[in-house]
Amino acid sequence: xxxxxxxxxxxxxxxxxxxxxxxxxxxxxxxxxxxxxxxxxxxxxxxxxxxxxxxxxxxxxxxxxxxxxxxxxxxxxxxxxxxxxxxxxxxxxxxxxxxxxxxxxxxxxxxxxxxxxxxxxxxxxxxxxxxxxxxxxxxxxxxxxxxxxxxxxxxxxxxxxxxxxxxxxxxxxxxxxxxxxxxxxxxxxxxxxxxxxxxxxxxxxxxxxxxxxxxxxxxxxx
Numbered sequence: 383x384x385x386x387x388x389x390x391x392x393x394x395x396x397x398x399x400x401x402x403x404x405x406x407x408x409x410x411x412x413x414x415x416x417x418x419x420x421x422x423x424x425x426x427x428x429x430x431x432x433x434x435x436x437x438x439x440x441x442x443x444x445x446x447x448x449x450x451x452x453x454x455x456x457x458x459x460x461x462x463x464x465x466x467x468x469x470x471x472x473x474x475x476x477x478x479x480x481x482x483x484x485x486x487x488x489x490x491x492x493x494x495x496x497x498x499x500x501x502x503x504x505x506x507x508x509x510x511x512x513x514x515x516x517x518x519x520x521x522x523x524x525x526x527x528x529x530x531x532x533x534x535x536x537x538x539x540x541x542x543x544x545x546x547x548x549x550x551x552x553x554x555x556x557x558x559x560x561x562x563x564x565x566x567x568x569x570x571x572x573x574x575x576x577x578x579x580x581x582x583x584x585x586x587x588x589x590x591x592x593x594x595x596x597x598x599x600x601x602x603x604x
Contacts, residue, residue, distance in 0.1 A: 394420060396505070397537045429520040430463075435528050441531070447555040450540035450548035453532055457545075460528035467521040474514045550592050554583055 394417045401410050431440065440459065446452045484504040491497040540546035557580040564573055585593055 393400065404478070425516075426528075430524050431519065436527060436531065439578055444559050445556060446552070447559065448540075448548075448552055449535045449537060451552035453540070453542065454534040454545050454548065456528045456532045456535065460525055460532070463524040463528070467518060467525065470514060470518055470521065474511065474518070477507055481511070506527050550583065550587050554587070557583065 395414075398410060398414050398417070401413060405413065436459075441452045441455060448538050481504065484500055484507065488497060488500045488504065491500055536542060557576060560576045561580060564576060
């Protein structure tokens with residue numbers, strides 16, 4: 383069942399006979415020979431990021447220097463793919479209805495050319511359906527992998543309910559890393575931005591602006 387869902391071999395074979403409109407005969411022959419390989423390529427092509435890319439690119443230590451910051455970025459990434467997966471399910475349902483409507487129209491259509499156009503539109507929708515199913519599979523892969531990474535980084539040492547709790551410490555480390563990369567050749571806006579944010583963060587942490595309201599009031603009274 384799952385294999386059939388994303389199988390485009392039949393679609394490629396069907397479409398190959400129409401390629402004579404845009405390809406030479408020899409090219410069409412080569413295309414037909416390549417159908418099994420093209421099916422394999424279509425199925426295993428990279429879509430979205432691999433776990434390797436998630437770990438070294440998305441969750442790079444310079445941007446997310448500790449477990450808390452990595453965990454909360456995993457939350458953001460997972461939610462993005464979850465929401466896209468849900469929206470994709472709506473698109474797939476609409477596409478399915480459109481497929482059924484086209485089948486009805488084709489049965490009723492008496493004009494030969496209009497019927498051909500409807501058939502082409504139907505085949506395009508069916509091909510689109512296979513594409514949606516492949517995207518959905520990879521969206522789900524990302525959702526599941528981000529779940530795995532969340533569990534890996536969550537060791538109970540930070541607040542997993544409020545994203546704000548960890549940010550002062552995490553951003554401080556991140557900005558310190560950025561500061562260390564500044565050179566005499568760094569642009570003035572870059573230096574101004576990094577040092578300005580770091581100085582401000584150090585100040586608000588020192589002044590207690592980031593403490594909970596009750597603790598903050600006590601500190602100000604002192």
